[in-house]
Amino acid sequence: MGNCLKAQCPDGAVYAASTTKDAAGPAHGATGSAADGGADVAADAAAEYDAYGEEDEYAAGPGASAAPEPGNTDVEAAYIRWGELGPPCSMLSDDLPDWRFELDASKWKSYTLEDSIVLDRFMEAFRKKQAIEEDPPRLAKVRLLRKECIVDLQALTCQVGDSRPRKLQRHAVKSGWLSNRYFFEAFKAALAGSGVTVDAHPEEMFDFRFNQDFRNLADDGRKLMRGGQPYQLPLGWKRFAVNVKGQYDDGDNKWLKEDDSGWAVAYHGTTGEGLTGILCTGFRVGDRQKFENDTGAGIYCTPLIDVAQHYSKPKKYQGHTVQIVLQLRVKPSAIKHITDSSATPFEKKYWVINNPAHIRAYGVLIRELSLLDYVPPEVMVYGKSNPHVQKILKELIDEHEANK
Known part of the structure; x- marks a missing residue:
């Protein structure tokens, strides 16, 4: 693989080199x-x-x-x-x-x-x-x-x-600290922690041309839709694109379309270890699910990045404490909503997908977040006063102090 072209040009040509980006310019990877x-x-x-x-x-x-x-x-x-x-x-x-x-x-x-x-x-x-x-x-x-x-x-x-x-x-x-190199090294480290060695070239697994950096974007009020469902942009995160084009449905990429004919967008919070299994072998339906009688057993996801991030405990790598959330496409007709009367308002924001074939990861989202700023899902479901939740919060503080 060649190196990027250095900033050299014929005499008199406008060929400036800069380490900054115009505010007017779109974020790189904003295509397709x-x-x-x-x-x-x-x-x-x-x-x-x-x-x-x-x-x-x-x-x-x-x-x-x-x-x-x-x-x-x-x-x-x-x-x-x-x-x-x-x-x-x-x-x-x-x-x-x-x-x-x-x-x-x-x-x-x-x-x-x-x-x-x-x-x-x-x-x-x-x-x-x-x-x-x-x-x-x-x-x-x-x-x-x-x-x-x-x-x-x-x-x-x-x-x-x-x-x-x-x-x-x-x-x-x-690129800054959250570069393609940092991401791929962190990805390999997560897999190594699960006993998996990565021998493939990074561009065989990820298509970095289609990365999208949402960290400095603001909500402009536009209402976006994908697959007939509202699409919430992952503002504050950077997405690394998984190489999925041509990988499903005999090469038919209609599921990636950005209109009602495509699949809906959802998010799934996970750890580095969880990321390993999902990207290597796909989603699997877990046992003993809380709302199985309501929706049937399935994979839990949500159209809201702010909900999914609670399930991604930050982990330190090379001086940065980061969260990982998967960006997904889900078949619209496969979406099941939780209606169980015992579910909290937070839990009713989940979607359940019964068939793993109807949910596909196409992006890995990362952002930096301190353990002290992280709110685990137990807080959202049971409240801070719950004794078990108090124990979890104490463990987070202890872990933060140990990582200093």
């Missing part, structure tokens, strides 16, 4: 059904990107020129072919590419991470040709933010249709 919720962000970016296809008063930057129309051998020679591209950058890199286009004068918008990786591969191919050829091909035909584009890798511009070329920039985004 494998990053559910991210597509809503990507759709917003694509809507603004539609301005590419309209004439306006914005003048192209220095060195920019309209891309030649393909159609003859001489013109085609100006294009870099997909078959000439090298491998994508390692998703375990501490610096990931963040390509941006100029939406308006001095206003920049980020492409998705998947698009940025594609642009990196074309730029690397261009630079290699530039080093050995007098007049190397400089154009690339790519699809960015759902638009067919012509990218001029020398002038660093992008053009949609007959619109004016727009300037491009490349920045490098620092």
Whole structure:
């Protein structure tokens, strides 16, 4: 696997390197059904990107020129072919590419991470040709933010249709402590604690292109739906995408659709050890379930991240105490609600899925949370004054002190 392209460029090109991200830019990974919720962000970016296809008063930057129309051998020679591209950058890199286009004068918008990786591969191919050829091909035909584009890798511009070329920039985004590398090392450590050794490459198990960072997003009031059920974004968490495309239903990915034809979104709190079994062998129906007479035996989940997180006790790894919650898709017709009169309001927020085949994990959510801030589910069900709950809370305080 190759390394991410370093910030180098032809003289005079706009090719800035930065360790920060514009507030206007969408979070990386906000694209496609494998990053559910991210597509809503990507759709917003694509809507603004539609301005590419309209004439306006914005003048192209220095060195920019309209891309030649393909159609003859001489013109085609100006294009870099997909078959000439090298491998994508390692998703375990501490610096990931963040390509941006100029939406308006001095206003920049980020492409998705998947698009940025594609642009990196074309730029690397261009630079290699530039080093050995007098007049190397400089154009690339790519699809960015759902638009067919012509990218001029020398002038660093992008053009949609007959619109004016727009300037491009490349920045490098620092992953911070909750990087793909940290996540995968923590994942392997959790599996090792259960006696499981991971020999697979991380990208065989996870598709990091579709990660979504919700830690700095705020609720904008939009009501989202998936599979006919309300979808609560996991605000405050970072999601690492499980590699699930093509893994079910003979490769049919309709269950990942982001409309009523897809499956509903739910959450399942777990420990690192529990994560091991679920991702390796799938969900299993447990014995002696509290509401079995009401709903039948099944797997418990909830559409509310704030409920699921109570079942994920934080665990310390490499200096950070983190919670883990699985993001799921569940078959809408399989959802059973708890109606038992003995259930507390908290317990009535659960869903029960009887058939394990009707519940699929497609994302691993992580956030940092101190043991002192963690509220175990027993508090929500029985109350703080319960003697057993008091004992649990005392144990959490003792564990926190021991971890200092």
